[in-house]
Amino acid sequence: MIAEKQDLVTTANQKLDQFAQVVNGDQATRPVTDQETLKVGVDLGTSSIVMVVLDHDDNVLYGNFEYDHAVRDGLVVNFMDSVRILMRLKQQAEEILGVSLATASGAIPPGTGEGSAKIVANVIESAGFTCSAVVDEPTAAAKFLHLENGTVVDIGGGTTGISIFKDDQLTYVTDEATGGSHMTMVLAGHNHWDMAQAEAFKRDTTKELEVFATIRPVVEKMAAITRAATQGEPQEPVIVVGGAINFKDFIKTFSQALGAPASKPDFPQFVTPIGIAMYD
Ligand SMILES: Nc1ncnc2c1ncn2[C@@H]1O[C@H](COP(=O)(O)OP(=O)(O)OP(=O)(O)O)[C@@H](O)[C@H]1O
Ligand SMILES: [Mg+2]
Structure with missing residues (x-):
């Protein structure tokens, strides 16, 4: 069990360290072509809005974030602020990657219901993405960690x-x-x-x-x-x-x-x- 736990964290750390190197920086981990299908994740948190860009195989390409107060207890309390911040993050990432970002997924705290999933999807769509999925936050964390x-x-x-x-x-x-x-x-x-x-x-x-x-x-x-x-x-x-x-x-x-x-x-x-x- 200890060995398994260490492996999960060690594997996760490789990607996290890579992400930390590019986050809010002025270049991606590698050049990107406009033929690639990219994957975007948006985390509307209480203290920051984080955007992540991965390639088709879930390799880290780029990421950025801004501090905000537009979300409280996991719920969007200031719709327009969230949208404005996300539009800025999208635009900045597109400039650095040299391609446009078409789709994005979002997440909600578990048990907050259909209503909050809809609001998160609306924020993502209002910022100019097609919202592909809204998942719950711990399930997203477990997927990244490969935790079964x-x-x-x-x-x-x-x-x-x-x-x-x-x-x-x-x-x-x-x-x-x-x-x-x-x-x-x-x-x-x-x-x-x-x-x-x-x-x-x-x-x-x-x-x-x-x-x-x-x-x-x-x-x-x-x-x-x-x-x-x-x-x-x-x-x-x-x-x-x-x-x-x-x-x-x-x-x-x-x-x-x-x-x-x-x-x-x-x-x-x-x-x-x-x-x-x-x-x-
Ligand atoms: N270097 C640091 N040292 C200590 N605390 C930190 C540090 N960086 C961030 N924090 C704290 O982490 C908290 C934010 O964590 P996180 O970014 O995971 O939250 P969030 O996803 O925005 O919020 P929530 O999940 O509650 O909606 C804040 O209370 C912040 O003060
Ligand atoms: Mg959070």
Whole structure:
């Protein structure tokens, strides 16, 4: 089981590292011809909108993102802002790739219903794509990770989402309101800062030890949520993704509090977006 978990993460890391090298940059991983069919994924998140471009064989070509506040708790709250941001991302990617992007897929948090899938599809279409699919976020993450059996814990801006997979099927899912913004709130409260100040401090790697000491209880709470959701016996491997886990000591603390081994890929905020693109 340990070997399998390591293999999944190692394989995922190759693509994630490649993606991280081109994201928001001024060139793609290779030249593209206009005969190729490209695959595009759009992740409308609470803290950023991420766009991924893959080739026909799911190799990374390019990606870009912008921070936003157009989505809350996984739901689009500002339609026009989302569309404007996505149009900019599309245009920029098309300039760099030298081809136009015709189709894209999107995703929604599980259990948010037909209505939110429609809104995501509308955002994608309004930005000038044909929307090819709207999948649920953990299923996209599991597809990218090649995870058939196990648990995906996605810790984004607003929530901790726990999804259990058996034989390639999503069998259980829950979403609890504790995410990266709660870490920011704890830092802000502790130091009497506003949220913007606390957010910048949280991401300052030179302050990581101090930051982590303050936010450790939030990480333990995320693990307790995961433990409760999995009746104390999480289906292994447990793979943790999402932007909020970008701390060196995160996995150690999380695994201890969970009482089971967990692992994290490099650049965990890009796992779901790349998975979404695989559905286009
Ligand atoms: N380098 C970093 N160090 C610590 N936290 C980070 C870092 N980068 C991003 N975050 C945090 O990650 C969170 C966003 O994660 P992610 O990009 O996975 O969320 P999202 O998909 O936009 O949101 P959601 O999934 O909740 O809709 C934010 O709380 C942000 O502060
Ligand atoms: Mg997310």
